[in-house]
Amino acid sequence: MGKIPRSYLLRRLGIFFLTIWFAATIIFIIPRLAPGDPISAMVGDMTQAGGDVENSQAIIEGWRARFGLDKSLPEQYVRYLGNLLTLDFGYSINAFPTPVGEVIARALPWTLSLLLLAMVLTFAIGNFLGAILMWRYTPRLVKMFIPVTMVFTSIPSVLAALFLLYNFAYVLGWFPDANAYNVGEVVPGFNLAFIGSVIRHGTLPALAIILVSFGYWTLGMRGMMITVEGEDYMQLARAKGLAPFYVLYRYMIRNAILPQVTAFAITLGTLVSGQVLVEYVFQYPGMGKVIYEAILAQDFPVIQGASFFLITMTALAVLLVDLLYPYIDPRISAGGES
């Protein structure tokens, strides 16, 4: 860690842990602000659903003791933080004996792979279009067309997802409308049928995310390209008679793209939120669907666990980008005024 000053590292780590502690505390406080406690509410729901529950008072007492709700608030808080450290979010109410951690673990691979894929493609497409937009050899028609596609950027991902789902899954029938693979027909594993099925099911969700977020990168790249275009070394490169495409790639894009990497940290929160909604629309078995089903079933432990987990994931990614950045761009000295 020669390049990162210790003070910067400490500050970044401090923000990371503060973020997580802050999120955990909010999530702890919120349900306790509501009237009643979660257990009574749950038993109340059960009573409504299935008539009278026998010895409901005893059940409530038992559960309260089991979840530590009979303890004082500070004591509960300390226990709760301790449980979070071990990633113990309690049990799902909806699928009772299943721990929340297991529900999340099942959904996580789908969410992560979709997120990663969409992120990389968005970054590549967005930056490429932004570069092309300012390149002097780009055909005029293309330059006029790109800003039109940017309209999608302003649209929430749910809307794009609904639009794609309706047109390509229901009207045209080119893509499936739910799940991450053809459940029941292909066997999960490393085989062609499964991989093909996963790709077919993942195309629309990924497309929805890409459509609504590439424009952000295009705009940023365009701004950076304007700056790079004014640099002296660009004149030199052209005067040397280098091939236009070589100049575009080696002189312009490679210089302009660096600040875009920091923007990753800023967009990540939006990206994660957007993906949760896209997954819900496409019934993709990731975190979005978990959260949606938990909301429907009033399954608070799962809602809390999943939200906390996604917040932690985002904070961790932001921390990584911030710590890696000085290595990617040597011009930036870490710890400077932000």
Next chain:
Amino acid sequence: MTTSQPPVDVAAVPPAPPEDAPRTMGRFNIWDTPWFNARLMTGVGIITAILLMGVVGQFFWDVGMATERDRTARFAPPVGFTNFRGEPGSWAHPLGTNNLGHDMLAVALVGAPNTFLIGFIAATIGLGVGIVLGFTGGFLGGWIDDFIRLISDVTLTIPALMVLIVLNSVLDRISITTMALIIAAFAWPRATRQIRSQVLTMRESGYVQMARLSGASTFGIMFKEMLPNLIPYLFASFIAGATGAILAAVGLETLGLGPQNVPTLGGTIYDAYRGSALSANFWWWWGIPTVLLAVMFVGLLLVNLGLDEIANPRLRGRK
């Protein structure tokens, strides 16, 4: 004969400015301001149109039909289309009805302003807090600045939607105002950071030094000298905040966590999604709120880009 031209209405055509007129003359033309750029005007036009529709529309259309059940007309299609029962659309419900017979036109007329209201309240609060904290931090510096930076950095990292989901899932019944207030709790950090960085660059400029030398109070410098110079930024920050707030609101509503007693566009999408409107091809049920929201967001984007041009002269005249 060859030179005959159609008569030109002289009054309608503004006289072309003389070629060699001094450049500075342009400043005296009130139309020659960056505020009149095409993007900003189009965006403002779109948003005004949607808002006007909601405000004026209730005088021409019975908006009570947005929540009133009409059992005789469930799943009625928009005019010019037929539904699965082969019924043609009628002018009684020009945009069709949903599963309960709610009139979609009324839903659109009531829902769109509601959505804007959430954005407006949240962005106003967010900007207000942002101005106070951004100025305080940027101008005073020291540990106050460190603290403000720290909490805004922390809040910025948290995907607001996640906390909002937890919060809204606990609350039983929420109103539009409650929802706006909850969203506002996450709208201030970005505004704070933007304003703070502007204040930092402005703090050392000549006129601020001048004001300081002439003995102006800190408060006076901040709000009488610096604030007016930030107006384009504040507008941009406000619109960005409103866009973010509406985005969060729509996200919550489509997850079924919005206000239940008033029709909202996102809530309509949620109902339609749960009512299998997509697979059953009741496209007007989910499509109308979707298109309306999309147009709204395009309008907000255009306003954002237009304000960017004002705040950032470098972008002017470039395509």
